[in-house]
Amino acid sequence: MLSVQLAEIVDQPLPGVGEALDLVTGFDEALTNGFARLGEDRASALTALAGAVAATPLGDRVGEAAAKVAAGSVSEENVTALAGGRTALLGAVHDALLGRLDAALGRERDSWAEPSVAGTTDNLLSGCRSWLNELAITGWRGVDHDLVSAVGQTMEALLAEPRLRRLAVLIDGLAGELRASCPVATMEVVPARRWADLWARALMLTQALMLTQAGGLPAGAGEPVSGRLLVLGVDVHEHATAVQAQVHAILEPADGGRCRLVRTSVAATKVDTIVGSAVWRLLTGVPVLLNALAEHRSLDIKDMPLLSGGDLIWHDDRATAGEPADPFTTARVQLGSALAPAAPPLERHPVRLAEPVLVEGYSVPKGDEMVFDLGGKTITVDTGRLPSCGPLTPAIVRGSESCIGLLRWDAGRWLLQPLAVQGMVKKLPVTAHNGDWAQGPTDPKIAKAEARNGDAVAVLRERAGRLLRK
Amino acid sequence: MTADRTAWEQRSVARVVSPVSPRKLAKVPFVEMADGRLQGVVSSGSDISRVYVSSITAGTHTYNCSTNNNRPCGGLYGDMCKHLRSLVDEAVLQYGQDRVAGYLRVEVAEGERLSYHLNGGVERTQGAEVFSRFLSHLAYLELPMTTEPIAELHWFPSSGAVG
Numbered sequence: 001m002l003s004v005q006l007a008e009i010v011d012q013p014l015p016g017v018g019e020a021l022d023l024v025t026g027f028d029e030a031l032t033n034g035f036a037r038l039g040e041d042r043a044s045a046l047t048a049l050a051g052a053v054a055a056t057p058l059g060d061r062v063g064e065a066a067a068k069v070a071a072g073s074v075s076e077e078n079v080t081a082l083a084g085g086r087t088a089l090l091g092a093v094h095d096a097l098l099g100r101l102d103a104a105l106g107r108e109r110d111s112w113a114e115p116s117v118a119g120t121t122d123n124l125l126s127g128c129r130s131w132l133n134e135l136a137i138t139g140w141r142g143v144d145h146d147l148v149s150a151v152g153q154t155m156e157a158l159l160a161e162p163r164l165r166r167l168a169v170l171i172d173g174l175a176g177e178l179r180a181s182c183p184v185a186t187m188e189v190v191p192a193r194r195w196a197d198l199w200a201r202a203l204m205l206t207q208a209l210m211l212t213q214a215g216g217l218p219a220g221a222g223e224p225v226s227g228r229l230l231v232l233g234v235d236v237h238e239h240a241t242a243v244q245a246q247v248h249a250i251l252e253p254a255d256g257g258r259c260r261l262v263r264t265s266v267a268a269t270k271v272d273t274i275v276g277s278a279v280w281r282l283l284t285g286v287p288v289l290l291n292a293l294a295e296h297r298s299l300d301i302k303d304m305p306l307l308s309g310g311d312l313i314w315h316d317d318r319a320t321a322g323e324p325a326d327p328f329t330t331a332r333v334q335l336g337s338a339l340a341p342a343a344p345p346l347e348r349h350p351v352r353l354a355e356p357v358l359v360e361g362y363s364v365p366k367g368d369e370m371v372f373d374l375g376g377k378t379i380t381v382d383t384g385r386l387p388s389c390g391p392l393t394p395a396i397v398r399g400s401e402s403c404i405g406l407l408r409w410d411a412g413r414w415l416l417q418p419l420a421v422q423g424m425v426k427k428l429p430v431t432a433h434n435g436d437w438a439q440g441p442t443d444p445k446i447a448k449a450e451a452r453n454g455d456a457v458a459v460l461r462e463r464a465g466r467l468l469r470k
Numbered sequence: 471m472t473a474d475r476t477a478w479e480q481r482s483v484a485r486v487v488s489p490v491s492p493r494k495l496a497k498v499p500f501v502e503m504a505d506g507r508l509q510g511v512v513s514s515g516s517d518i519s520r521v522y523v524s525s526i527t528a529g530t531h532t533y534n535c536s537t538n539n540n541r542p543c544g545g546l547y548g549d550m551c552k553h554l555r556s557l558v559d560e561a562v563l564q565y566g567q568d569r570v571a572g573y574l575r576v577e578v579a580e581g582e583r584l585s586y587h588l589n590g591g592v593e594r595t596q597g598a599e600v601f602s603r604f605l606s607h608l609a610y611l612e613l614p615m616t617t618e619p620i621a622e623l624h625w626f627p628s629s630g631a632v633g
Contacts, residue, residue: 025480145505156606159613170622177486179504189475191484194625201622237623240487241610244623267623268615271607272490273564275630285615307619314617347621351482354624384485387628411481417627449492457611459495464608466519467538 001105001357001407003375008104009407010379010414014096020089021412023049027086028192031199034139035074043070046082053085076133080207083200090197091348097409098343101355110260112342113308115221124164125206127154128171132203140195143184151175159269167205169267173239174198193411197351204346222305222313227254228322229262229299229312230330231292232356233404233419234435236279236387240272243279245435247293248356248406248419250334251301251312259338261356264289264312274456276388277441281457286316293435294442298322310341327420327433331358331404354406359416364398372403372416382408382415390434391443392418399425482625489630490564498560500604503573507595508561511538511604512553522553523597523604528574531590536597546592550585558585 026045030038038046043066050066053059058081065081102109131151138147151171158168174195181187230250237244244267251260266289268282283290292299300320305313335358343352362372370381385408386392397403400423405416420433441447478484499521501510509525514537522543524535535543535553545551561570562584571578576587 021480028479156609159610162614162616165616165618166620166622169620173622173626180487189478191481191486192479194482194484194486197482198622198625205622236628237620237626238489238628239623239626242620242623242626243628244620246619246623263619264617265619266615266617267620269610269613271610273493273495275489275492278492279628282611283615286617311619313619344621349482351624352621384483384629385627386630388489388630389628410483411477453492453494454496456492456495460499460608460611463499463513463521464611467521468605468608468612 001359001374003377005104005106006374006377006379009101010377012100014100017093017096018412020052020093023052024086024089024193024196027082028196031136031196032140032190032192034137034142035069035079036072036137037139038070046070049082049085049089053088056088058084058088074133074137076129079133079136080129080203083203086196086200087204087346087349090350091345094343094348094350094353097350097353098355101353101407102340105355105357106336107340107355109340110308110310110342112345115308122164124154124157124161125167128158128167128202129206131171132199132206135199140178140184140190140192143178143182145179145182148175148179148182165267167202169239169242169269170198170202170205172241174202176240197349201349222307222311224303225251225253225306225312226302226304227300228252229264229301229319230325230327230334231296231298231435232327232331232335233406233433234293234390234438235354235406235417235419236389236434237267238279238387241269243268243270243274243282245280245283245293245438247289247435248354249312250330250338251306252334259334260306260310261335261338261340262306262310262312264314266314271460274460277390277437277446277450278456279389280438280440281455283438286314288316288319288321289314290435290438291321292319293433293438295321296324296326296433298325307344308342309344309347327404328358328402328422331356350409353409354417356404356419357407357416358402358404360402362401362403364400370394370398379414379416382417385417387434389437391432391436392421392434396423396425396430396432397421399423399430483627485629491566493560493563498556500607501557501561501564502603503561503565503570504603508558508570508574509600510557510561511601512556521601521604523600524551524553524557525595525597525600526554526558526574526588527590527593527595530593531574531576531588532593533588533590534593534595534597538597538601540597542594550588555585558588559583 027049030042046066050062061081062085065078068078232248235246246265251262300322302318362374371378383394400421402422404420405418408415422431507525512522514520521538526533
């Protein structure tokens with residue numbers, strides 16, 4: 001990414017984005033206080049949101065729902081329609097941001113191809129929906145232990161259903177935060193945007209028609225692809241009971257077609273006491289992939305399904321380790337011309353923006369907030385996104401000269417999340433990638449600390465083996 | 471301050487729960503602050519298939535300890551048993567002394583051992599529910615991993631690197 005490209009991304013405000021976000025903020029305030037006690041101001045916030053989507057196919061439905069909820073009819077159907085309106089607005093914000101980014105980077109993006117799917121429905125989903133509806137009626141401010149615990153049984157059943165893992169992981173993440181914040185009425189500030197985001201997405205995922213593209217992949221999903229996969233970096237996601245490693249890579253198709261930017265993900269459920277580099281031990285079911293991350297190797301893949309949204313569905317038995325491949329070389333040579341994937345319609349939200357870029361030749365001025373200065377243009381480094389399961393630390397990033405990162409956006413500003421850096425620390429050259437510890441920490445200090453605490457995964461599995469099946 | 475507050479309210483990726491610190495799990499595999507109690511499971515030192523369920527109530531500081539079959543702990547007379555002390559010590563390692571003391575509503579000076587300040591006496595409570603929560607906790611590790619992308623986890627970045 002060049003200075004002029006960064007300037008194009010950060011300098012010009014995007015028309016309409018601020019206004020759209022103000023409407024979302026109004027909705028979020030209404031949700032914080034509960035749809036059962038709207039009052040005039042908050043009711044008009046819902047009407048305003050409905051007005052913004054009036055010209056879309058959702059228009060009538062959302063308009064009607066806003067009127068009914070304001071009149072006191074807080075039904076599941078109306079609440080879901082409003083959540084849909086909010087989702088559509090943030091989808092439009094996402095599109096505007098991604099469009100700006102693509103134009104600045106000269107990144108070409110594929111168009112979305114809708115997979116053919118059939119909807120299904122499920123009792124579990126209606127259990128989730130009614131809990132989410134209760135939250136909307138009560139509002140975050142009214143959430144207490146009883147309301148959070150009410151989802152417990154549904155949660156256990158959800159987790160047991162692999163088809164609904166995505167929804168389960170989301171609801172468990174939200175419920176965990178609510179539980180830790182109970183009673184919410186005593187919280188000084190409520191994370192209104194965040195919780196409304198999670199809540200609205202969960203409601204969307206419970207919609208029967210969304211199910212097949214959003215919860216559980218149908219057999220034969222995606223287009224089988226073969227070729228060479230060159231890793232750029234790995235983005236790690238984690239909450240108390242889940243961890244996901246999402247690898248960003250370039251796919252060189254075997255048939256000589258155009259190189260594509262893809263993501264491939266592996267995820268496991270966990271418990272809060274499994275932290276740091278121990279999380280990799282939950283992902284040992286994909287040894288070929290972990291080995292490629294730890295040893296910086298390319299991968300040869302055969303007939304792996306690639307979804308229209310750029311997600312490669314990893315099958316470890318269809319991959320073999322290839323030659324050593326330096327992610328920085330991959331980024332320098334191939335990132336600029338690779339074809340980027342479309343975002344799946346339901347996933348269009350600013351939080352999903354995670355565009356790989358290579359940044360070089362920057363300086364890191366002193367200051368509380370770390371920024372990269374690229375020829376006079378600065379971008380904030382998201383140091384809150386450096387995972388404890390890898391070697392990147394704020395100090396290493398501060399001393400870096402080259403960085404492979406993800407461009408992200410939150411609360412009105414662009415951020416850079418480092419995935420890998422090269423540079424000098426204490427006058428010694430250092431290279432660090434997020435996936436370096438995928439087969440165990442390579443830093444002796446970290447390895448020693450880990451050995452002192454013992455293998456958390458093994459300890460808990462032993463306890464599970466002895467106590468669970470009695 | 472107001473600007474910071476507004477910014478936090480409007481962030482999609484705001485940190486709400488701090489990640490816990492790593493600790494040895496062999497002795498106390500499970501500890502949580504829930505239902506108004508600090509509660510958890512302590513492995514028996516002598517019998518590999520026995521565990522104790524220990525809990526301390528916030529505010530009153532009454533406590534209880536029993537086996538997973540609901541037999542009272544033999545070490546529980548006059549004072550806390552070693553299981554309860556381990557539970558408190560490990561909770562402090564996991565969550566930090568401030569958070570645990572705050573939850574239990576107890577004043578402790580820095581450097582003092584928290585468990586010495588909890589003298590509410592024994593109050594029999596049902597351990598079965600805590601044990602069943604522990605089993606649900608362990609069940610997370612029994613689920614198969616998935617390679618289906620979970621887009622929603624973009625709201626939950628892994629963090630915590632220091633240095």
